Amino acid sequence: IRFLVSVVWRPIAVLLCLGCWGLISASGASGTQNQAQHTAGGPRELLRRHKRSWVWNQFFVLEEYTGEEPLYVGKLHSDVDKGDGKVKYVLSGEGSTSIFTIDENTGDIHATKRLDREEQAYYTLQAQAVDRLTNIPVEPRSEFVVKVQDINDNEPKFLDGPYMAGVPEMSALGTTVVQVAATDADDPTYGNSARVVYSIISGQPYFSVDPKTGVIRTALPNMDREVKDQYVLVIQAKDMVGQMGGLSGTTSVTVTLTDVNDNPPRFSRKNYQYMVLESLPVASVVARVKALDNDIGPNAEMEYRIMEDGPGVFNITTDEDTQEGVIILQKPLDFETKNSFNLRIEATNRNIDPAFVHLGSFSDTTSVKVTVEDVNEPPVFSTQLSKMVVSEDARVGISIGRVSAHDPDSSNSAIRYSIDRNTDLERFFNVDALSGVISTAKPLDREVNSVHNLTILAMENDPTQVGKGFAVITVLDINDNPPVFAIEYETLLCENAAPGQVIQTISAVDKDEPPSGHRFYFALPPSVAGNSNFTLRDNKDNTASIVTKRGGFRRREQVLYRLPVLIVDSGSPALSSTNTLSVSVCDCDSDGVAQSCGAVAYTLPAGLSTGALVAILGCIITLLVMVLLIVSMRRRKKEPLILEEERDVRENIVRYDDEGGGEEDTEAFDMVALRNLNVIRDPKVRRDVTPDTPTFFPYPRSSSSLPVYKTLPANVVFREFIWDRLKDADVDPSAPPYDSLQTYAFEGNGSVAESLSSLESLSTDSEQNYDYLSNWGPRFKKLADLYGDGKSVFS
Numbered sequence: 001i002r003f004l005v006s007v008v009w010r011p012i013a014v015l016l017c018l019g020c021w022g023l024i025s026a027s028g029a030s031g032t033q034n035q036a037q038h039t040a041g042g043p044r045e046l047l048r049r050h051k052r053s054w055v056w057n058q059f060f061v062l063e064e065y066t067g068e069e070p071l072y073v074g075k076l077h078s079d080v081d082k083g084d085g086k087v088k089y090v091l092s093g094e095g096s097t098s099i100f101t102i103d104e105n106t107g108d109i110h111a112t113k114r115l116d117r118e119e120q121a122y123y124t125l126q127a128q129a130v131d132r133l134t135n136i137p138v139e140p141r142s143e144f145v146v147k148v149q150d151i152n153d154n155e156p157k158f159l160d161g162p163y164m165a166g167v168p169e170m171s172a173l174g175t176t177v178v179q180v181a182a183t184d185a186d187d188p189t190y191g192n193s194a195r196v197v198y199s200i201i202s203g204q205p206y207f208s209v210d211p212k213t214g215v216i217r218t219a220l221p222n223m224d225r226e227v228k229d230q231y232v233l234v235i236q237a238k239d240m241v242g243q244m245g246g247l248s249g250t251t252s253v254t255v256t257l258t259d260v261n262d263n264p265p266r267f268s269r270k271n272y273q274y275m276v277l278e279s280l281p282v283a284s285v286v287a288r289v290k291a292l293d294n295d296i297g298p299n300a301e302m303e304y305r306i307m308e309d310g311p312g313v314f315n316i317t318t319d320e321d322t323q324e325g326v327i328i329l330q331k332p333l334d335f336e337t338k339n340s341f342n343l344r345i346e347a348t349n350r351n352i353d354p355a356f357v358h359l360g361s362f363s364d365t366t367s368v369k370v371t372v373e374d375v376n377e378p379p380v381f382s383t384q385l386s387k388m389v390v391s392e393d394a395r396v397g398i399s400i401g402r403v404s405a406h407d408p409d410s411s412n413s414a415i416r417y418s419i420d421r422n423t424d425l426e427r428f429f430n431v432d433a434l435s436g437v438i439s440t441a442k443p444l445d446r447e448v449n450s451v452h453n454l455t456i457l458a459m460e461n462d463p464t465q466v467g468k469g470f471a472v473i474t475v476l477d478i479n480d481n482p483p484v485f486a487i488e489y490e491t492l493l494c495e496n497a498a499p500g501q502v503i504q505t506i507s508a509v510d511k512d513e514p515p516s517g518h519r520f521y522f523a524l525p526p527s528v529a530g531n532s533n534f535t536l537r538d539n540k541d542n543t544a545s546i547v548t549k550r551g552g553f554r555r556r557e558q559v560l561y562r563l564p565v566l567i568v569d570s571g572s573p574a575l576s577s578t579n580t581l582s583v584s585v586c587d588c589d590s591d592g593v594a595q596s597c598g599a600v601a602y603t604l605p606a607g608l609s610t611g612a613l614v615a616i617l618g619c620i621i622t623l624l625v626m627v628l629l630i631v632s633m634r635r636r637k638k639e640p641l642i643l644e645e646e647r648d649v650r651e652n653i654v655r656y657d658d659e660g661g662g663e664e665d666t667e668a669f670d671m672v673a674l675r676n677l678n679v680i681r682d683p684k685v686r687r688d689v690t691p692d693t694p695t696f697f698p699y700p701r702s703s704s705s706l707p708v709y710k711t712l713p714a715n716v717v718f719r720e721f722i723w724d725r726l727k728d729a730d731v732d733p734s735a736p737p738y739d740s741l742q743t744y745a746f747e748g749n750g751s752v753a754e755s756l757s758s759l760e761s762l763s764t765d766s767e768q769n770y771d772y773l774s775n776w777g778p779r780f781k782k783l784a785d786l787y788g789d790g791k792s793v794f795s
Contacts, residue, residue, distance in 0.1 A: 058145040059109070063117040064153055070110035073100065073146060077107050078129040080138045088132040093125035093143075100125065100146065109146075117148040118185045150187035152247060156196045156237035158182050161251030169225035169257040170356075171218055177207065177255055180214040182237030197242040203233030207255065211242075216253060225257040226294045261299035261353040265291035267366040275371045278335040283328060286314060290324040291347035291364055301350040307365070308344035314370070316345065327368065335374040336408060343368040379405040379415050379458035381469035386456075388438065391476045392446040400429070403436040405458035405467055413460040420455035420468075429473070431456060438471060446475040447511045479571025481511040483520050485579045492597065494588035495555065497548050504546040504581065505539075508567045518542060519570035524563075525578060534563050534583070546581065555585045559599050719772060726776065 059074040081087040091102035091109065100123070102109050123146045129139040158180060165178035186193035197211045208219045216233065233253040240246030267289070274287040293300040304316045304325035313331045318324070325345060348363035381403060388401035407413045417436045419429060429452070430441045438454075451474050458467040491504040508520045522544035523529075524536045533553075537545045546563065561583040568576040586594035770787035773780050 058147055060147050060149050061111055061115060063115045063148045063151055065111070065114055070101070070112050073109040073111055075106070075108050076102070076127050078139050080129060081107075086132055087129050087138060088135075090128045090130055091125060092128075094123040096125055099123070102127070111146075115148045117150045117187060118154060120148065121187075122147045150190045150193060152186055152191070152193035152240060152245075154185035154193075155247035156182035156184045156239055156249045158235075158237065158249060158251035161253075163251065163253040164256075165216070165253060166256045166258045167218060168260050169229075170222050170260060170262055173218060173221040175218045177216045177218065178253060180209070180216065180235050180237075180251060180253065182214070182249060182251075184239050186239065192240045192243070192246075194239060195241045196237045196239050199236045199238070199242075201234040201236050201250065203231060203253075203255075206231055207233055209235055216255075223257055224262075225259050226263065229257050231255045231257075259296050259299050260356065261295055261349060261351060261362070262356045262359060263294040263299075264360060264362040264364065265293045265300075265302055265347045265349055266364050267291045267347065270366055272366060272368045273371070274368065275373055276329075276333065277375050278333040278372050279375045279377065280329055280333060282330065282332060286327040286329050286370060287368065288319075288324045288326055289345055289366065289368060290322070291366075293323075293349070298351050299349070299353075303348050303350050305346050305348075306343055307346050308342070313341065314343060327370075333372050334408070335372050336410065339372045339374075341370040341372075343370065374409070376462060376465055377408045378465040379460055379467035380408050381405045381456070381458065381467060384469055386469065386471045388471060388473045389476055390440065390444065390473060391478060392444045393478050393480070394440055394444060396440055396442060398440055400438045400440065400473060401471070403431070403438065403456050403458075403469055403471060405436070405469060407460050413462075415458050415460060418457045418459070420457055423453060423455045428452060429454060438473070444475050446477045447481060450475050450477075477513050479512050479514065479569065479573065479575055482575040482577035483508040483510040483518075483567045483569045484577055485509075485565075485567075485581075489581055491546065491581060491583045492586045492594045493548070493553055493561070493583050494586060494592055494594065495553050496588060497551060497553060499548055499551050501548045502545045503534075503548060503583065505543055506546065506565065506581065507543045510569050512569070512571060514571055516570075521568040521570075523566045523568075525566050528564055533561060536565065546583075553585050555587065555597075555599065559585055559597075561585070 061071060061073050065071045076089055078087060078089075085105065088104045089102050089107040090104070091100060099111060099113050099115070100109055101112055124143065125146060126141050126143050128137055128141045130137050160181065163178055163180060167175055167177045180198065182196050182198070184194040184196055188194035198209050198214045199211060200207065200209045200216075204219065206218070206220050206223065207216055209216045214235070214237075216235070231254070233255060234250055235253055236248050236250045238246045238248035272287065272289055276286055280286070289304075291302055291304075293302070300323060302318055302323045302325070304318055306314060306316050306327075313329070313333075315328050315330050316325050317328065319326050325347065327343070327345075344365060345368055346363055346365045352362050382405065383403070386401060386403050390398070390400045394400075403417065405415050405417070407415065415436075416433045417431045418433065419431050421427065426442065428440065428442045428444060429438055431438050436456075438456075451472065454471040454473065456469040456471055458469065459465065486507040486509045489504060489506060493503050497503065506522070508522075510518055510520070520542045522536055522538045524531075532549055535547050535549050537547055539545060544565070563581045563583060564578050565581055566576060566578050568574055584597045586597035588594050770784070773784040773787060776784075
């Protein structure tokens with residue numbers, strides 16, 4: 001028995017089936033092994049199993065199979081299989097159930113799905129022959145590979161496309177631009193499916209591409225960016241080495257020509273004319289000129305300069321944003337001096353490429369004429385700043401100096417002068433309107449203001465044209481201030497000071513400022529020169545020392561000494577002043593440091609006697625007793641609470657300065673309860689006093705028994721209202737036991753706004769009957785006598 005190798009050919013694929021299992025008989029083995037014996041009675045075989053030897057390990061199957069039937073892959077066969085159906089073939093591994101199937105009887109393997117090599121190039125499977133009944137393996141498990149055979153089903157792709165590239169303009173022929181690359185997913189080891197060649201479909205004749213490497217190069221020399229600055233190329237990649245039937249893919253390549261400085265600047269005009277006013281301020285823009293350059297970026301940057309006429313009057317700079325030449329005025333213009341300027345302007349490229357110098361000069365020139373127009377100018381001072389001096393003792397009206405101005409225009413108008421009073425608020429000076437002479441108008445004081453800065457105005461006929469000049473007037477000093485003490489001195493003198501001791505060094509100040517400096521002389525006035533306490537020593541350095549003439553100063557004798565000091569300056573004429581120095585006598589320690597100054601309390605030479613002390617104490621006690629008696633008497637003294645009935649209340653007028661708050665005063669009375677006629681009128685305590693004890697109501701009434709005021713006659717309404725208030729006052733224990741006047745803001749039934757003033761009532765004839773007042777008791781006797789008919793029950 002031998003290994004079986006079978007080759008099966010199919011129209012689509014070549015399928016190789018190699019024998020996997022075999023039985024080796026004794027005759028097929030070397031030596032005496034695996035012998036087969038036959039007898040007449042029947043065959044008797046002696047079988048011995050040997051380790052198999054594999055002669056295959058893979059199958060091949062085409063990808064992308066589109067047939068309706070499963071694709072036959074190959075066949076497995078074991079020598080143990082005698083064709084009697086006792087052997088079963090089993091397949092396991094990658095895709096053994098989903099993609100590949102095996103006929104368990106014949107060992108035929110099929111692919112049930114379409115395979116794609118680009119997804120998976122091969123599958124590893126295991127095959128085994130087992131006993132159909134017992135499932136016991138009759139052969140060991142064997143592994144084999146099913147490879148997917150490639151076909152050309154993928155076109156080349158540019159993974160990095162589309163491409164953007166740049167190349168300088170004016171480049172030489174064959175200059176490399178960019179390299180493109182396409183990839184093919186097919187198997188590069190099988191056939192020409194992945195072999196790609198490149199070609200250019202669009203972009204000729206300017207560019208070319210290498211068919212093998214994909215490098216794009218320029219195909220024309222000296223391409224000009226100013227003519228065309230961008231090209232769009234279409235590059236194709238085709239597999240199968242570009243043969244018929246190959247697949248292809250394309251990409252775009254955008255090539256931009258970058259700029260080089262190959263164009264010089266050029267002015268669009270050879271002559272420019274501009275007109276400016278002579279009043280144009282310095283540093284103003286006069287004009288703008290521009291040289292055109294077809295290049296861009298740094299290659300178009302310009303530098304301008306003025307070559308002829310007016311470099312000192314005008315200057316030119318470059319506007320970095322627009323690359324214009326900006327002509328700027330550097331000096332004031334004067335029509336009467338020069339009315340036109342002819343400028344020669346040159347524009348040059350800032351960045352010149354030496355490779356293109358042979359093309360010509362990279363600069364250009366133009367002429368600019370600037371014409372100055374005349375304007376009506378303000379007067380001009382011959383000297384813009386005039387300096388003058390005047391003595392501070394100069395009399396009023398004296399001339400100090402003169403300013404002069406003229407009209408710069410050809411009309412030469414007359415000039416009038418004035419002082420800007422904002423610079424001379426106190427009007428110390430005047431100026432002559434015609435001559436320009438400045439004089440004093442008030443007395444001057446150098447110590448108040450030593451320098452005056454005046455603004456002089458010069459005007460012509462046109463009031464809008466005003467020229468300004470400046471005058472600085474310095475006030476010269478004279479000796480008109482006497483010297484005084486430099487500070488307010490506080491001189492302390494110790495009681496134990498010795499004769500000849502310096503107790504204070506003084507100096508002086510003077511508001512004047514002599515040219516040679518101050519020199520002060522110190523002395524004591526003749527009236528005190530011979531005093532026995534102090535003397536003065538001039539130190540000849542603008543200071544003086546105060547020296548004691550004796551010792552033994554005592555605070556008990558004199559606490560303060562006042563020493564006049566005469567100070568004389570060195571001015572011409574010399575001035576002097578007398579200043580007083582205060583010297584306080586102090587108690588000092590051993591080091592001369594003052595401990596206490598001022599008067600000392602005197603002590604009695606002997607203590608008080610016992611009798612004197614007792615007398616003083618008795619006086620104090622007597623005064624205290626008197627004070628206590630006076631206080632107690634005042635507390636016991638009371639005013640009578642009840643006025644005598646026979647005393648006529650009209651004879652006593654009591655005035656109060658308290659002003660009520662009117663209707664807004666809600667503290668003393670409940671105004672709401674008084675104005676509302678139909679509220680429940682429970683007895684309440686008086687609101688004009690503050691009760692200290694609880695209120696009792698001996699007349700309890702239910703709210704249902706209270707009359708409704710709106711249902712009563714007019715005269716009864718007031719009667720009931722007053723009666724209710726009377727009862728409230730009678731039962732109020734906190735009310736005083738004497739008559740008191742109470743005012744109620746009761747307006748009756750008619751209106752809550754009309755006035756019930758008593759003054760108004762006197763002017764009308766009232767028909768009100770007040771006889772009922774006689775029935776109200778003693779408290780209303782006075783009212784009954786005043787308003788009743790004179791017949792009282794109490795009379």
